[in-house]
Amino acid sequence: MTRMIFKTPSANWEDCFPIGNGFLGAMVQGNPNHEILFMNEDSLYSGWEVNRLNNNSGKHIEEVRTALKEQRVNDAHQLAERYLFANSPHPRHYEPLGQVHIESLVSTDYTDYQRILDVTKGKVDMKYNRKGSYETRTCFISYPRNEMFYTIEGRNINIECYLLRRSPVSGQSESYIDELGVEDEAILLSGYNGNKTNGIDFTMGLNIHSCDGKVEYCDSRIIITDATKVTIGIVGRTSIRSNNPKEWCIEALKKNRNEDVISLLAEHISDFSELFNRSSLQLKGASEDLYLPEAINQAKNGEVILSLCQAYFNFGKYLLISSSRKGSLPANLQGIWSKEFTPPWGSRYTININIQMNYWFCEKLGLGDLHLPLFEFQKEALKNGRRVAKVMYNAEGTVLHHNTDIFGDAAPSDFYMPATIWPMGGIWLALHIFEHYKYSKNDEFLEEYFEVIQENWKFIQSYLFEFNGVLNTGPSVSPENTYIASNGERGQLCISPTMDIQIVREFLNNLLELPERYISQDSKKAAKYMLEKLPKTKINGKKMIMEWQDDYEESEPGHRHISHLFGLFPGNEITKDKTPELYVAALNTLESRLKNGGGHTGWSCAWIINFWAHLNRPKEAFENIKKLFACSTLNNLLDNHPPFQIDGNFGATNGFIELIVQDFGDKVYLLPALPQELDSGELNGFVCKSGIILNIEWKDSNISSLVAISKRNATVEFLLSGQQIIKHFEQNTQIKII
Template sequence: MKKMFFDKPASDWNEALPIGNGFLGAMVFGQLNKERIQLNEDSLWSGGFINRTNPDSSAYLAQVRDLLFEGQIEKAEKLAAQSMFAKHPHMQHYQTMGDVWIDFFEDGGTEEIVKDEAGLLRVVKNDQETGNYRRELDLETATIDVSYDLGGNHYERKVFASHLDQLIVYKLKSEQGRKLNFEVSLTRKDLRSGRGASYLDELDAFDNRFIKMQGHQGAVHNGLDFSTVLKVETVDGSVRQMGSHIIVEDATEACIFITGRTSFRSRDPFKWCLETLENASSKGFDKLLDDHLEDYQNYFRKMQLDFEGDASLDNLPINKRLDRLKKGGQDIGLIGLYADFGRYLLISSSRKGSLPANLQGIWNQDFAPAWGSKYTININIQMNYWLAELAGLSDCHLPLFEHLKKMQEKGKRVAREMYDARGFVCHHNTDIWGDCAPQDSHMPGTIWPMGGAWLCLHIWQHYQYTKDRDFLNEYYPVIRDSVLFFIDYLVKNPSGEWVTGPSVSPENIYMNESGQKGSLCMGPSMDSQILRELFQDYLNILEELHVDDEIESEVRERLSGLPEIKIGKHGQIREWAEDYDELEIGHRHISQLFALYPGNQISLNKTPELAEAAKATLKRRLQNGGGHTGWSKAWIINFWAKLEETEEAWKNMNELLTDSTLDNLLDNHPPFQIDGNFGGAASIFNFLMQNYDETIYILPALPQQLATGSVKGLHTKEGAVIDIFWENLKLTKINIQGTRKGNLNIHIPSSVTLDKEDINKKIAIHENDYHTLEF
């Protein structure tokens, strides 16, 4: 069953259920006397573009490098902070669109005076005695259903976010007569004021069925206008406006249609909202739902995942299933549900034409969210897309590439002004405008010029899966500009190697031989690992497109001169050019293992010595408290899966659910951060199939607990869709459908065939042909 449910309304945001269509998102609380629907629109950010680049950077760049090469860490970091940190430390950040409130007028219940979030006193009505309450998210249909009995009547609600019609639909129904009585209102509370002030310019009801809420974000001439509009329709009863509210009385059924827009996409957001509501509502609820289902299921049904477990646990509320797991119970069905939830979240937060999924996907209730709910690109946003291609969700990957174009434009100026270099560069954050200047004033993270380069690796990955030459031609200039920057930026160290710098190993601090603590350095390991893949991807694209490029020889020279991955004194993969110790041994970032995952420079077959060092790195981190954030734990699971350490992978998967997952299954950094959901889902798929070194690995990291199951719809880079079936830890069948002409190298470990040796098969495929391997 692909459903998660509660037997009570949400008491806070972390129990609410998410819906989204890529552009609009909502958290549905399912409350009885006063329902809350918290809204988001993906382009509603705090303001317009700010040019934050420090104009003094390039003048002091060489001096900072010299100080680092000389080991004068403190002086280098002081000068870098003065000359390289941005003029203004913060980019724009993502914000909530507001809330829809539905106040019900049923008799019964009690009233009490409480303080709201802004500290103001208000009267609230406690829920009446209810029965058979259920609040459910169906991942197969992307709908939320709320049902309950109250006062001798049965009530039902259904909520969904339509991508095709660009709105959220909330239907209410009374089974026994015309007993729907409620009023609808919109708010946008500025929680920062402490006085409950609304962060908007206009709030009004009109035409007895509409409410509009409008405002402006940021500077007058450099900001965003936004508009949120809802429409209420009923099949009977009465509807009227009073003040800024819409009041419904004595209705059997009612629909609330909600949409929002900003001037990021529309010159007149209010006009767009009004036309969208009129066009969509004229179709009627049933047609809207049918169209939504057809659109959504076209994505979700690309894959089918089934693990054999205790089916009776499907009858437990999701919070109780998690509690049971925390007490030592086992819930195999929850693993599959978690993987499917990850796919659901990606489809709901990243659709063609939308912005990419940010730190919270699309769901954020705050005006000043943690880390600005921006695009943090030293691991987090990349992790959001780890499952996209292998799960057949290539279209959901596209918003990331569209955003790269904006980064390329802004990053050219940053490259020129900060580093006197060609091409484009971005540091460890970006925002809605593609801002590429350094973010924050935090030495362990701020001066790291690799964020844009890492994102560019997704270009070649997407092409490998799709073979879309038009796409590759379109994005070749983006990756070329990233490569061009590093041709100019790299310098030779005393050993004659090409290294980055000043840079950092993301967010970590080292101790050198003299006891100095530092973050800024020359040639951290992760940088060279990313560049090795960036340069190779670029060369692959030249070959694929038959392009002659004047910088090719320089790229090959830089590639051959990059530092090799080195093993340190603890048997670990070295994190820095020197074999420094970490100040925090259990640090959440394990950046030096980029080459293991998502990179492909470390593998069991091709680099066994480095694979052992990677294991030592993980054990050392974990023994000292590593993996204490949700996204870090998800990355660790993928590391163990790549190393085919099934027991460790399973142990950490269990810990992700017990220690870093909220009651609504959203990832807990803490606070909520969605990358752990996406990374955790990707790791489950990596238990079942991996695709690297031009080989497809079948069940490479299958935990014993997932003894029987099947997966249908895993996509490969070679042009095949794979279905895998196994029973009692033994592989029984593989189905292969070709999507284009190609050749498959399939590796099957002896552990799942019960043979003495691994099986390797070579299969030629063509478009729409089928192959079945039975065991």
């Protein structure tokens, strides 16, 4: 069990506790006198999909390539801005559903307050003493019921409930609704985002699920008096999923009203805990209770307690279970929790690392079913991706650029040259499909999503072009960096940035590993040819990985993106055993980037923890964990870019795993980068690509117990402290290796 505990209500959104079920999310403030729940529904966007594609792109793509080949960078930029940028810079953006207010009719003082998030059960509890007697509050969002339940128990409960949908920005008084009132014993708030032809209808509904006091309905409010127990139900829906969201909310509230809240809570805990308990991390000396913000304040003073490390890991699992479930949309830049009507970066899907980072750990911790929304999204994006590939690049297959929305908007996003023209987003996302198949070996799954792989393969074949004796990508960028050419020109557009080639190489190697029934001999031959013709990852005179094909000077040597180390992680190109020169060059690259101020954002710091783990540097890895806690973590443990961005939580959760165990399929490295501070503990339920589940215990930085449970036949080489242990497994067996 891990419980995160505040001794005060939240004073702001950033201190609230997040709860969710993938579809519906809430930030819980916990104020007994005036509770505010900041609600989100994962499909509520600013409008219906828009066609932003610049139809002139395909006629001019070769002009841009020619300018880059001739190193006319400014000309290439000017052409790209005119002909490759979309006709409008932004896809649709994520919006909040609204706010639920639960206000005491008479504000009174209270003492002995605690606000508790139980991450193992997916619920928030509050308890406090008011006028000599204790009141308790419990809230959770049920996945089986797709409804939030909020229960108050006490001696004399007198509250007023109402709904708003207003801007949280100070000084703004706008409300974004079309209808608000009571109907069928529920408060219903409704609106419409879109234009005259297409849009998104949405509704939030609140009812009194159960109450032993008096209930009064007042136009758009519900008043409760003289109660000792009351449970409030909250739902949300959009026309993305239902033709009539308002009617859906009314019926859902009525249906769930027939169930006792104790049974609903038990059902919710059973559902949530089954996912959470598939794996566990226990650090020796870590407490189950973490008091906030005290633990963060300690980290800011240089002291990182084991309880914070363990809670952070468990919180990462909790957040993914709460924001990505079967049938929901993928977790976005803020998971599912966003308060603003114009959120940072649209709170969409930034896919030049951020959304991929959200899912790095899920397969390893037995949570592959939480990965499914990302696969469904890719399938839904094929339609737009095919159109953009054809019109923009004169290519077959499908493409996605660096940012997209729930509709799979595939046109370049933003008018920002360092990021906009980067057509590798879909190919990188497709690597997650390969990864899930490696873990599951589920042929039905691969058949379901093979079209995504196939369409990205078609794009690679028709998009790459030969120049200087090698196959190239371009025009493209090294995400979001700028180079300085030898003539002093600053540029972003280029041919074959290192990350592009590493991503394509990773895709082709994965393609060749598929069973023969999925890949024809012609495709195998073509993939092998392309692998031979791709540029190699280069090392410059400073013994560092080159970010571009030319050894340009970096305009920002401490840039937050370290894209040219994709091959180190999450890719598998650079390892100490296979590519020792690149391994040393990667180390030099990372040291240089950090020396110049890199890793200053939350997600970048999280990525760097994973880099250090794969460079077998435990001390440096833990220094970045400390930095993440001290500089990039909010009081409620959410990642702070700044502002809040959830990828850092997920990336750092994976980082803890990589310190303990690294899985390369046929080889598994144990304690490859274990910091001294984490010298004793256990990780149970680690899933290997080979189909082996490991329970690992270590004491004084040495493995003390290693138990393997096999789901299928496999041969695995375990490496630890200079030892090599090769084990053959038969399906459905358990072996104690150490």
